Amino acid sequence: MQNTTNYSKIIAGTMTWGSWGKQLPTNEMIELINYCLEIGIHTFDHADIYGDYGTEADFGKAFIKSGIARSDIQLITKCGIQMGHCRNNNVAHYQYDADYIIWSAEQSLKNLQTDYLDLFLLHRPSPLMHPEEILAGIQKLLTDGKIKQFGVSNFTPAQTAMIDTALHVDANQVEFSLTHDNPMYDGTFNDCMANSRMAMSWSPLGTYFREENEQNHRIQKVMEDLKEKYNADESQLLLAFIMKHPVGVHPVVGTATKERLKASLEAVNINLELKDWFLLLEASKGEPIP
Numbered sequence: 001m002q003n004t005t006n007y008s009k010i011i012a013g014t015m016t017w018g019s020w021g022k023q024l025p026t027n028e029m030i031e032l033i034n035y036c037l038e039i040g041i042h043t044f045d046h047a048d049i050y051g052d053y054g055t056e057a058d059f060g061k062a063f064i065k066s067g068i069a070r071s072d073i074q075l076i077t078k079c080g081i082q083m084g085h086c087r088n089n090n091v092a093h094y095q096y097d098a099d100y101i102i103w104s105a106e107q108s109l110k111n112l113q114t115d116y117l118d119l120f121l122l123h124r125p126s127p128l129m130h131p132e133e134i135l136a137g138i139q140k141l142l143t144d145g146k147i148k149q150f151g152v153s154n155f156t157p158a159q160t161a162m163i164d165t166a167l168h169v170d171a172n173q174v175e176f177s178l179t180h181d182n183p184m185y186d187g188t189f190n191d192c193m194a195n196s197r198m199a200m201s202w203s204p205l206g207t208y209f210r211e212e213n214e215q216n217h218r219i220q221k222v223m224e225d226l227k228e229k230y231n232a233d234e235s236q237l238l239l240a241f242i243m244k245h246p247v248g249v250h251p252v253v254g255t256a257t258k259e260r261l262k263a264s265l266e267a268v269n270i271n272l273e274l275k276d277w278f279l280l281l282e283a284s285k286g287e288p289i290p
Contacts, residue, residue, distance in 0.1 A: 006118065007074055008043040009243070010265050011200065012036050013254035015047070018055030022256040029062035035258050037072060039265055045173075045200075045252045047078035047123055048108055052086055056111035064113045075112055078123035078153055078173075079104035094126035101137030105146055119171060120147040125159045131166035138167060151198070157187040164195065171198035176249060177206030178241050178284050179215060189247040204251035205238050218283040226280075230270055236263055240270035241280050 017024050017032070024032065036042065046056050056077065063073075079101060084092035105120055120141065122134070141147040151171030152160055160169050172192055176183045180203070183189050192199040208216050223234050230237065242249050253264045272280075282289050 006043075007198065007250060008041045009250055009268050010041050010239075010261075011043045011045050011076070011250050011252045012041050012261065013045045013202065013252040014055055014059055015050045015254050017256050018051035018058045020051050020055070024058070024256060026058070026062050026065060029058065030066045032256060032258070033059075033062060033066055033068065033073075036261060037068065039262055041261060041265060042072060043074040043076065043118075043250075045076045046108070046112070047081075047121075048104055048111075049078075049081050049083055049123070052083070056108055060111050060113035070114060074118040075114060076119040076121065077108045077112070077117055078121040079108070080123045080126065094124060094129070096122060096126055096129045096134055096137075098133050098137035098140070101134065102140055105141050109146060116145055117147045119149045119151055121151045121153045121171065121173060122155070122163075124154045125152070125156070129163075131163050134163060135166035153202075157191040160191055160197075169195070169197055171200060173200035173202055173252065175203050176201035176242055177204050177208075178219065178238055178280055179206030179208055181281070181284065184245065189245060189249075192247050199247045199249045200252055201242055201249050202252045202254070204242055204253065205235055208234065208238060215284060215286060218286060219280065222279050222283045226272075226276055229276075230272075232267070232270055233263065235260070236267040236270060237272075237280070239264060239267035240272050241277060243268065244272050244277055 016022055017029060046059065048056060051058065080094050080096055082089050082093045082095050105117065108117060138150045149170040150167065152163060152169055153173040155172055160172060163169055172188065174183050174188055189199055208219060223237060226237055227233065239251050242251060253261065255261060278289055
């Protein structure tokens, strides 16, 4: 259905690899990239803003020094967010004029030290975006071979449909997890399935490990039996939950820890039984499924 054959099922999210997280030196970043390839994760998700516009360049330096062939990996990045404390901006804002889209893509190409991007996303919707203006920038990048595919991130079905009037949207990356399941109900995944868009999930583990609340306590109780039944840990079951959706979601796993990357990839092989999937959903909702 979706054109996802080139992307690994689990995508390595790089947001915490640089100054916003682990601050990995070049040698450790090379090691982590190589490890991802060894276990079967060959798609890397970026955004220009990560690390205050610095993580792409950190990754690019490591990638070039690694000697890895460009054809062995896929690079995804995003544009459009102008942060308020960078680039002499006095206010945070979104920018999607054609010239900026082209400039931003070219900056990412330079930072990542590559000739093309496999997938280029508009990071968040702007109230002022216009499909024809976006078309002008993206079409130039596609024609010049600087990007292979175009998508969006955090867009509603209506916003995606508006952009789709000018050019086809190949992907949508949204927040999706057991504790944040809106895309299953607000039309986002229906839109992806109906229009052959790749669906990606950021924050695929949701709030489960971050917050102590009634929702997570309910889920924990169900997890106790499922962990033993599937011989899996909680993070793997959370990933298995979202990957069971027929849209074929690709989780973007934002960790720089080898063990967690490997465990995430192993979750691909967990096929939750239908009733177990609904047990988890019911625990999340806190009420019987209507």
